[in-house]
Amino acid sequence: AAGVIQSPRHLIKEKRETATLKCYPIPRHDTVYWYQQGPGQDPQFLISFYEKMQSDKGSIPDRFSAQQFSDYHSELNMSSLELGDSALYFCASSVGFGSLNSPLHFGNGTRLTVT
Amino acid sequence: AQSVAQPEDQVNVAEGNPLTVKCTYSVSGNPYLFWYVQYPNRGLQFLLKYITGDNLVKGSYGFEAEFNKSQTSFHLKKPSALVSDSALYFCAVGRMDSSYKLIFGSGTRLLVRP
Numbered sequence A: 001a002a003g004v005i006q007s008p009r010h011l012i013k014e015k016r017e018t019a020t021l022k023c024y025p026i027p028r029h030d031t032v033y034w035y036q037q038g039p040g041q042d043p044q045f046l047i048s049f050y051e052k053m054q055s056d057k058g059s060i061p062d063r064f065s066a067q068q069f070s071d072y073h074s075e076l077n078m079s080s081l082e083l084g085d086s087a088l089y090f091c092a093s094s095v096g097f098g099s100l101n102s103p104l105h106f107g108n109g110t111r112l113t114v115t
Numbered sequence B: 001a002q003s004v005a006q007p008e009d010q011v012n013v014a015e016g017n018p019l020t021v022k023c024t025y026s027v028s029g030n031p032y033l034f035w036y037v038q039y040p041n042r043g044l045q046f047l048l049k050y051i052t053g054d055n056l057v058k059g060s061y062g063f064e065a066e067f068n069k070s071q072t073s074f075h076l077k078k079p080s081a082l083v084s085d086s087a088l089y090f091c092a093v094g095r096m097d098s099s100y101k102l103i104f105g106s107g108t109r110l111l112v113r114p
Helices: none
Strands: A005-007 A010-013 A019-024 A031-037 A044-050 A053-057 A064-068 A074-078 A087-094 A110-114 B003-005 B010-014 B019-021 B024-026 B032-038 B044-050 B056-058 B064-068 B073-078 B087-094 B108-113
Touching (some): A005 A087, A010 A019, A074 A087, B003 B087, B019 B108, B024 B073
Parallel strands (some): B010 B108
Antiparallel strands (some): A005 A019, A019 A074, B019 B073
16 A cells, blocks of 8 residues: 655755755645654654645744645755754645544654754 | 653563553543554554544554543553564644644653563
């Protein structure tokens, strides 16, 4: 069965550089969520999109932006990277917003290392 | 404000023994509770959820969890642990009006020894 695809799997950037993380949800999933998991930390919700519109916002820094495209894939853009941005970034997808009856499926994450 | 507590950083059990991973929550209104498992360098895998209905929820891989409203707990259990169950387990809470804007606990590492 198709799963949530994230690319790249690993990314190494230097401070003050920019990074773009991509997420391809499961086919027919219209809602995408981004989570950040720092080393040894629990996942923190960043932002979500439903039908290409931002649906909710969490602890996402102003240096980050994201969008969902017409094919429902999403990109997380990160600028002026800081050492503290080093983390595992998960994308997850589900069907419909506001319904917890549809399971949430996570990708395997993108590990971002900022040096 | 919503919060989730997993009081144990690590749980050690012998293979074949029952296991319990503890979770308590704090949320206004009706809680929606989840358990996820994470293997090294992998995404979170859904195990089970409580939305409404029976307090005992059965999930994937033989896991179950019991919702206890009076104790605000949602402990994860399995009657007989397997070595392959060794992983990091996260409890999470959500609200229907916030979809999957989940609040995760700090995680509990389960180590099942042969």
